[in-house]
Amino acid sequence: MLAAAKVGGILANSTYPVDFLSDNMRIQVNVLDAALANDVERVLFLGSSCIYPKFAEQPIREDSLLTGHLEPTNDAYAIAKIAGILQTQAVRRQYGLPWISAMPTNLYGPNDNFSPQGSHVLPALIRRYDEAAQAGAPSVTNWGTGTPRREFLHADDMADACLHLLEHYDGPDQVNVGTGSDVTIREIAETIARVTGFEGETEWDTSKPDGTPQKLLDVSKLAEAGWTAKISLEEGMERTVAWYRDHVGALRQ
Numbered sequence: 001m002l003a004a005a006k007v008g009g010i011l012a013n014s015t016y017p018v019d020f021l022s023d024n025m026r027i028q029v030n031v032l033d034a035a036l037a038n039d040v041e042r043v044l045f046l047g048s049s050c051i052y053p054k055f056a057e058q059p060i061r062e063d064s065l066l067t068g069h070l071e072p073t074n075d076a077y078a079i080a081k082i083a084g085i086l087q088t089q090a091v092r093r094q095y096g097l098p099w100i101s102a103m104p105t106n107l108y109g110p111n112d113n114f115s116p117q118g119s120h121v122l123p124a125l126i127r128r129y130d131e132a133a134q135a136g137a138p139s140v141t142n143w144g145t146g147t148p149r150r151e152f153l154h155a156d157d158m159a160d161a162c163l164h165l166l167e168h169y170d171g172p173d174q175v176n177v178g179t180g181s182d183v184t185i186r187e188i189a190e191t192i193a194r195v196t197g198f199e200g201e202t203e204w205d206t207s208k209p210d211g212t213p214q215k216l217l218d219v220s221k222l223a224e225a226g227w228t229a230k231i232s233l234e235e236g237m238e239r240t241v242a243w244y245r246d247h248v249g250a251l252r253q
Contacts, residue, residue: 001044001162002031002084007113009120010073010143010211017076024080032087036095044166045088045101047081047174049151049215050074059180059218062103062173071212089172098170102162105178105217109155109236110243114251121185122152125192126237126244133198140193140200143208146186151178151216154236157229164227178217179229191234195241 006023013020028045035043052060053068065085070078081103088099112123119127125142132140161177169175183191189202222228244251 001046001166002028002035003046004031005046005048005081007048007077007120009124010209012117013074013077014209020074021076021080024077025083028080028084028087032084032091036091036097041097042166043088043091043097043099044162045084045099046162047085047101047103048077049103049105049176049178049217050078050212051081051085051103051174052215054212058214059216060176061218062176062221065174073209073211085174092172100165100169100171101174102165102177103174103217104158104161105151105153105176105215107153107155107158109240112155112240114244121150122188122192122237123240123244125189126196126241129189129192129196129198130241130244130248132200133196137198138200139203140189140198141203141205142185142189143205144185144210145206146189146204147184148210148212149182149184149214149216150188151180151182152188152233152236153178153229154231154239157231160230161222161227165222165225168227169225173221175221175225176217176219177222178219179233180217180219180223182214182216183233191237192241195234195237 004027006020052064054071056064085101088101091097091099108122113119114123114127128140
């Protein structure tokens, strides 16, 4: 399974598009070429839901790929991941190997990147709200309007889905991996505030970008393969906040 990648949120993707394109292309080409050279029979390549057009019909089906313009704040990363999908498909066509690819929604959980500069939205919010709760801060300021909708999948569920696909799926098309439901960023912030014990006000900096309005994956293909998510968002966030607090002194910066 190829899960290695350079990843980050809106700020990191917007600031370092060359790094996100070049580093991810190198990772993929090196690993996939090495796997082919060493006759690796089965490979699962992991991409990201950002491969789909910014205004794709919701929920996003696998056949939405390459049907519209990408979200500008992470288009470089998306292009790299699209190239990875095409490489696995090309190996299937040229060599007949049962390589597959899967596109997870937003992932979170233990061992996530909680860095203020490089993290995705959920770990970034967990750190922000927990630090504010510990400091007794009167308010927290988040980017955007809070209206975009996002889908979140716990890392343990993702690991389970990967094993299931390796055992039960063999096809050229990428498979969406998610929960099939989403919430607004504002709702996520409210839940994290509650879980962390933050009692102040939440403010929204509307001068900052929202990103894609909605990214909800159609997980019908995954359900047909016999898998559905098991960890609820509330339970997953409680477990993640507990892990974060237990490891806060050893987190990557």
